[in-house]
Amino acid sequence: MKKLQIIVPVFNEQEVVDIFYEKMKQILSTCGVQWTILFVDDGSSDGTVSHIEFLRHKDSRVGFISLSRNFGKEYALTAGLDHADADAVVVIDVDLQDPPELIPQMLQEWQKGYDVIYATRRKREGETYLKKATASWFYTVINKMSKISIPKDTGDYRLMDIKAVRAINKLRESNRFMKGIFAWVGYKQKAIYFDRKERFAGETKFNMRKLFSFAMDGITSFSYVPLKFATWIGTAVALFSFLYGIKVILKALIFGGDPQGYPTMMVVILFLGGIQLMALGIIGEYLGRLFEENKQRPLYLIDKYHPPKAADKED
Ligand code: UDP
Ligand code: MG
16 A cells, blocks of 8 residues: 655644644545654743654554744745655645545556656635735736746645655755745646635734745745846946936036036936845845845754654554
């Protein structure tokens, strides 16, 4: 029998882990695979870990990794994928926004020979208009700016063959924009569609500020276009200034000194100052990330690791 491992990052999710497990067990038991669940606790400070420990006590197919602190979902996911032990892996959120009901369908596509089967949302319930609009704008921008194409409205929820997982594990950049990384590795990919529900319980862990920095990470780690922007605008402004400079000099030579022009000067100084600061800022964004990468710190630190044991039945 093929082995399937479910990898679930969790951060302060004590309200949902038990429900998630029950639901998962119910669906996986119909799939005809040998399954295990690997929770990655991302430094939770509530009762999440004890809930998981209790589950593991009941069912040896449950295992967990506990990180030393909260590293963020991408890092928790990375920890899970690094420890993947199966023929295929499903990455899923614990809050049941990603319907586990899709797993049988994903397995079917996998058996047909696809290596990565990702779930694309048809509609997003329970999200603000602003979040939907910014998300859609983000996908448009990043796909225009980078060479890889990131599927729209697709989260991390997906089934991956172990060879795709191994490929992903080779990418050790500390700026972990998972959507980009998943797309970058390639392999035979296939989308399946679903309607995303509201969170089952608990609160979303992502606010506007986090989402913005997420978008910046995505763009800067997969595209140099913003850096080129600075070059283009700089070149255009320099060319224009050169021509305008000639005009000013000729005018002064022919018609004599011209003390007027204070507004023009202010506009030019402010405009150029603004552009320069913006270009510096863009360089700074890249430089900062280069600095982060250059430190080559470990991506996460593990406090405890209790791997699941593949068993056919509960013990
Ligand atoms: N998560 C995590 N670390 C974090 C934030 C979130 O491991 O720092 C997990 C969380 O427990 C959940 C998943 O990542 O399983 C998605 O989080 P959430 O539902 O808050 O995100 P959203 O659905 O709003 O994008
Ligand atoms: Mg969620």
